[in-house]
Amino acid sequence: MTPRTKKLIGLAVLPPALLLYFGAVVTLAERLPDRHTVKLVYFIVTGLAWAAPTIPFIRWMERNPRR
Numbered sequence: 001m002t003p004r005t006k007k008l009i010g011l012a013v014l015p016p017a018l019l020l021y022f023g024a025v026v027t028l029a030e031r032l033p034d035r036h037t038v039k040l041v042y043f044i045v046t047g048l049a050w051a052a053p054t055i056p057f058i059r060w061m062e063r064n065p066r067r
Helices: 003-029 036-051 051-062
Strands: none
Touching: 003 036, 003 051, 036 051
16 A cells, blocks of 8 residues: 555544544533542543553554555
8 A cells, every 4th residue: 555545644633533523522521520639640641641642543554554
């Protein structure tokens, strides 16, 4: 698969997936107890958690095909 095709796939998949993730994070945040420490920990964890699947996906998009 060419790098151009991988980037096209990434452009089609990544933004909608991140929008769904962030929408779920905000929706779940509304159900949290009204304590600042709980919300702080929740948003720190969820704010960093999106990178776990995204970074390998971006690396895959940038990887050159083997010859």
